[in-house]
Structures are given as structure tokens and as C-alpha cells.
Amino acid sequence: MKTQIYNIDLRKIITRQKLILSLLFTIIAALSFVSCDSIPSEVVDVKNANYKVTSINAPASVNFLPADSSVVTTVKIEKKESVNKAWISIISADGKIVINNLVELKDDGQSGTSGDTQPGDGVYSAKFFMSRKNPNGNYIINYYIEDNVRPAPDNQMKIGTHHFGYKNSTQNFAPVISDLNFTSSVSRGQSFIFTVKADDQNGLQDIALVFFKLFRPDGTLSQPSASQDYFIMVDNGDVEGFGDIKAGDGIFSFKNSFGTTSQTGNWRFEFQAKDKSNEASGVIIHNLQVNP
Numbered sequence: 001m002k003t004q005i006y007n008i009d010l011r012k013i014i015t016r017q018k019l020i021l022s023l024l025f026t027i028i029a030a031l032s033f034v035s036c037d038s039i040p041s042e043v044v045d046v047k048n049a050n051y052k053v054t055s056i057n058a059p060a061s062v063n064f065l066p067a068d069s070s071v072v073t074t075v076k077i078e079k080k081e082s083v084n085k086a087w088i089s090i091i092s093a094d095g096k097i098v099i100n101n102l103v104e105l106k107d108d109g110q111s112g113t114s115g116d117t118q119p120g121d122g123v124y125s126a127k128f129f130m131s132r133k134n135p136n137g138n139y140i141i142n143y144y145i146e147d148n149v150r151p152a153p154d155n156q157m158k159i160g161t162h163h164f165g166y167k168n169s170t171q172n173f174a175p176v177i178s179d180l181n182f183t184s185s186v187s188r189g190q191s192f193i194f195t196v197k198a199d200d201q202n203g204l205q206d207i208a209l210v211f212f213k214l215f216r217p218d219g220t221l222s223q224p225s226a227s228q229d230y231f232i233m234v235d236n237g238d239v240e241g242f243g244d245i246k247a248g249d250g251i252f253s254f255k256n257s258f259g260t261t262s263q264t265g266n267w268r269f270e271f272q273a274k275d276k277s278n279e280a281s282g283v284i285i286h287n288l289q290v291n292p
Contacts, residue, residue, distance in 0.1 A: 049147035052078040058141055058162040064132050064169040072115035073141055073162065074125045075105055084148040088126050093138035093163065097205060103128045132168045135206040137276030139166050173201035174279040177271055185289035191257040193243035196233065196284065198250055198273045210252040210273045217265030264290050
């Protein structure tokens, strides 16, 4: 058996071990430094969306002026550091007309563009314009703020609303109803549809309401609810619910049927329309014979 002899130099082994230990201490120290540096010892100041809206100002009524049809509204905001942006939208009270979906509120002192009179005072202003074509009636300004603290969309909030009346300085004409399309008799349980045409010289968008009142054969008034004594007709294209074929064509529709316990005899329908200035049309009366 051959014996292999290893010549071991202890001094070299000890030197290598010292180098390895030194390297390990260096790595541990570096890791400790990184770990300690990533955890701050001081108290961290957490930023909150703590703005406060103290006032909203806007006119109660607006009259169109050819020389200047602008409207200015302002919002006073305290602790505005957490406000990223603020804006308004302007719509008609019935939601059918959108004047502007986004007009930014600014604190820039640019009275000509934003309507703001002094920069940096926490009063945010917005300027928008009403047209002569916008019908008379009631409108709503909605106010919104987006903060720079919370993630979207949680950082957006509606902060208020304002209602104002508008007059476009043009002559207002009462609406006109015509062309009633209605059967003369039905049986109880039978579904039927009737329509009436509505016009307005101020435009179809000026029509606020087309409706009818309904009187039983004994002369009593039939009401859809305790607080409303008339039934509303629609021009929204809802064929299934109201029998209206085409939205926005000025033909207003209603689908109805009389229950098995309804009175038989002549039911009286009285049709009318009103515009956004509350001017009323004439009345069209129709008698319907309801059979068993």
C-alpha cells in the first residue's frame, strides 16, 4: 500500500482563515448598515387630505347679456396644500343639458380667464359661459376636489352644489301640443299605447313636461301617487316600458291598461305640456270608453 504524504503549511491555513473571517465581518457590517438605514428612527409625518371648504359663492340668477355672457363662481378652501385640483360641472336641473362637464377652479389671479382676482389666497374661481340658445330654467353647478394624498379614484370628492335660474333674454313662447293618437275604446286588461306631439318655438329642449290628468267615469281623479296628480309621458325611445318608438322626435308616448276591477264607462284624459319657464300649452281632452 502506497502512502501519500500531504505537506501542510499551518501558517498559510491560519492566514486564509483570518482573511475569510475579515470578509465575513465586512459583509455583516454592510448588511447591518443597509438594514438600519431603511428604518428611520425619527417619527414620520403622515400627510392627510385635511382641506376644508368654508364657502361657495355663485349667483342665484343669471340673465344673458350679449356683451358678456360669463358666470363666475368661487370656492374658499383652507389648508389647500393637500388639494391637487378642483373643478365644476354645469348642467340643467333635469340633467338633459350639459353646459360644461369640466371647468377648472383656479387660484391664479387671472380674472380674464378664470375669474380669480387674487393669486394664492385660497379662493378658487371658475368662469363659464351661458348661451342664448340655452333654454330658460333652472341649472345646477356641481363642485369637485381631487386631493394629492389618497389613491385614485378615492381622492376625488363632490364638495357641493349650487342652483341658479337662467333667462336667455329671448321672448319665451308657450309649448303647443297636437296630433293626439288615441283609440276610442278598450277592454279591461287590454294594453294600449297613445301618443301626442309637442312643439315649442324656443326649441324642443325647452319643453319640460308633457303629461295628462285622468278622471274616472264617476268624476274622481286618478293619481299615480299621493303627491302627484298627473301622469308623465316620455320621448326617450323606451318602446318596452312606454311604447315610445324614437327618442327626441317630439312625439311623447304612454302605455297603459285598466285592471279587472277598474270602473267601466267613459274615462277622461286631459293632455298638456309645460316649458322650463312654466308656460303651459292648451289642453286636449279625450274620452275613452272602457269595457268589461
